[in-house]
Amino acid sequence: MDVNLDSVLESLNKIDNDLFCTFSTFSKYHVNIREGKVYFSTGGRERNVELDTLIDLIFDVYTLRSFYYEDYRRDYANAAYLIPVAYYVLNDLGVELLKFEPPTKGWDKVIFEVENIHSQIDACMFDAEDTADVYHKSAAKLFDADYAKNSLAYGTPNISPTKLITQRNETLVDVHYSTNREYDESAKEYTSVKCNKNRYGVACVSVPETHRSGNIEKPKWWKLELTEKRGKHFVVVETTEQKPDIFFSSLKTKNESKRVLVFIHGFNVSFNEGLKKAAQIKYDLGVDFPVVLYSWPSLGKVSGYIKDKETALYSSNYLHEFITKLNAEGYEEVLYIAHSMGNLCLSEAVNQGFNQSVPSSRAILAAADVERQTFLDRYAESINSFFNHVSLYVSSRDRALLVSKKANKEIRVGDSTDNSVFVCDHSETIDISDNDGGFWSLKHSYISETNVVLNDVYFNLIKGLKASERRLLELQNRKNQIYWKFHEA
Known part of the structure; x- marks a missing residue:
């Protein structure tokens, strides 16, 4: 519970x-x-x-x-x-x-x-x-x-x-990354400034031994915790930039499953916060193969919404380049999780097409901040063609998408308010409105914040089970289209 x-x-x-x-x-x-x-x-x-x-x-x-x-x-x-x-x-x-x-x-x-x-x-x-x-x-x-x-x-x-x-230690989690952010040599960090190329590397993230599944432990200001502490909080220990050939080679090291998971973050996410979220997903799902964060240069602040939308579209070219190189590596399976505005970046990248054979792939499009009709008219065909299986995770209580709806004057793919659950042909929609985080949550990052959703993501993405094979309740929206929901506890 x-x-x-x-x-x-x-x-x-x-x-x-x-x-x-x-x-x-x-x-x-x-x-x-x-x-x-x-x-x-x-x-x-x-x-x-x-x-x-x-x-x-x-x-x-x-x-x-x-x-x-x-x-x-x-x-x-x-x-x-x-x-x-x-x-x-x-x-x-x-x-x-x-x-x-x-x-x-x-x-x-x-x-x-x-x-x-x-x-x-x-x-x-x-x-x-x-x-x-x-x-x-x-x-x-x-x-x-x-x-x-x-x-x-x-x-x-x-x-x-x-x-x-004595078990107040840490687990070190490797997260590979590709990004079109500029790197500030003096500050030793990736910034929100656009770079005209993809950069590659691997990061080491410290996960506290006391980590609670679905949470990213951070300092609490009301507890006068002013700095991150290893063993108590998620901490990015180091990032090591790599040349492209070394990066793609490192993805295959000790990767017996020949699989890789790509996570594309959303709006209002800094580079380090993206690394922590990717590490949390890898840790909580128990993934034993590489997880790659694709980090586009979000401003990392709420007031940057309009700028972030432009940047996500701009970055789609670089994400397309990264996916093209990844496809050429001969993986048996590539898995994708896109969150929020990251869905716009991924959708635009996939819409460009690929002049190559692609590996088997599955995608979770969570809390997608994409206008519904645009998704159907512009992206749905290419997405369903590129991915073997697509799952849309939506919620009627996603506060961030409610704000986006007002700002854009259009309902979003990830928003299921007014009992209007979005369903697209050749994909599955899972409405998690009753399992979308705690009382204080914005209910936007539910894909990785609640154990019941994480459990479904595991059997969906990692094990490859379709909605009809998981413990989900089959329902119909107002257009008599089938969607899925979790059974009541």
């Missing part, structure tokens, strides 16, 4: 005078929620906090992936009582908590103290079944009562504390 405001409230609604214990002093207390407040009862004393405060802490724990008390004590006066409730909620929502930062005293101390509590349980100081119920009232399917009683905090699986504490 996704962690969003609705699911958190649903989980909190299950709490009814439940017994909890703190992770620091292991003091026992009961929790009630009523009239917008959370009440903690310890013996004859009762204190309360606003429900919004608890919800804020739950999302902080989920974002920071930490139960470490010091991370929260300055922002939350009753953090010691709130943290165990956050554990209960996230566990109830099926979040894997094994790799979260442990409580203040570490797992060893917690286990020791819980064993002392167990002895009190046996002495009938309070009911063991009630205690086990604290964290597993709604998760009994995961742990039986005996297992809950004999594991950390009445539910965390028995694991090596040392392993958890």
